[in-house]
Amino acid sequence: MMSAVAALLAKELTLELRTRESVPSMVLFSIATYVVFHFGLDRDRVTGDLASGVLWVTLLFSAILGVNRLFVAEYEQGGFDGFLLAPVDRTALLVAKALTLFAFLGIVELVAVPAFALLLLGPPLTQALPQLVLVLALANAGIAVIGTLVAGLAIQTRARDLIVPLIALPLLVPVLLAAARCATPLLSDGGAGALPGNWLAILAIYDLLFALIAYAVFDFLLED
């Protein structure tokens, strides 16, 4: 199982390095969105809950771009069948795809969060950075798991671009809500506030819940 996950993950990252289909478009999308917010809100700086909302809505929509493309190579190039023919636990594909999406989100945020701080954020980020990284990691885990599940569900359908946001966004609302609440005090004026522990716990529990759901139904999704 672990070696299969490693092989799948290596394949995934090699493909992305070669085709640059997901990460660059996700990065460009998020930066462009921050620029649009900059002008749309007609402000140089945002703080607190507004900042947190802008940050998360943008990251969420850019994540949808990645989710949309997550299984395209498998579907269009027969990778699914290649994988299904191998004597490998099918959960390996779920784990590898979720890890891939998690990695993509992390890379995107490496650029997008500093861009946000530069273009829009009022208070400096330095103080709150460790806590923000924790929130990002927990939210990314949720997006990765739910995104993989939805992408796996949508791939067989023709209207993938429609189905993915339609199913993923409602499922991701709790992630968005919790992550935004968590980040609000971190992005407030007057120094970073404390992390709201209850929202952080909700985020973690929601992640765990969907990890279990994905584990339970993913096999079934791959069945013909």
Added chain:
Amino acid sequence: MPDPAPALVLRGAGRRYGERAALRDVTLELEAGRTLVVFGPNGAGKTTLLRMLATLLRPHAGEVRVLGRPLPGDGYAVRGRIGFLGHEALLYRELSGRENLRFHAKLHRVAAGRVDEVLDAVGMTARCGDPVAELSRGMVQRLAIARAVLHEPELLLLDEPLANLDPAAAAQVAPLIGVGGAGPSDRRTRVVTSHDPAGGLQGADVALGLKGGRVALLAAATDVEPAQIAELYR
């Protein structure tokens, strides 16, 4: 020692796509080590049959046993023992031939050295570093054959294996898949689809003719005349 139990058992096997029946009431047995050649016009159900045996499609009716295990229930137990060569190469276009085979080698827990061995056997050593997208159709087919035999499967399911291969390439891959040149070189069980009556019957033990998803012909290959097969296509 060849397995005494039949490698394939189908009893009344059927498969639908939505409302359309692609296979109906297929009954046959194939002993281990034998080669079954499947003929039939376009849309007869040949690919459907092979994909069902490969565990990629679940049977909707009847009983299907592959290598002694019932499908779809025991699919996990036979997957690694089957080599499937379909219409599609099942290779990632942006990866090189070698990268693709290395990937499959890891999934099948095959030593990396075997990759170079099969690349050499299909004559793709020189171009194995090129992305699959930049190869000719015949070259891709050679890589697909290499992928199908990489893990030395007991059962080979070959859907028009010689498609796009030049005569030299067909002769080169013959020892690997036991089709198209010299006769079978090992005791593998094979199911091969073909549109070429004379070539398909060569080296086959049993011939199956499908028409409209039903069995129209099932006989020992030596008893079948090419004219009978031509009849299927009428």
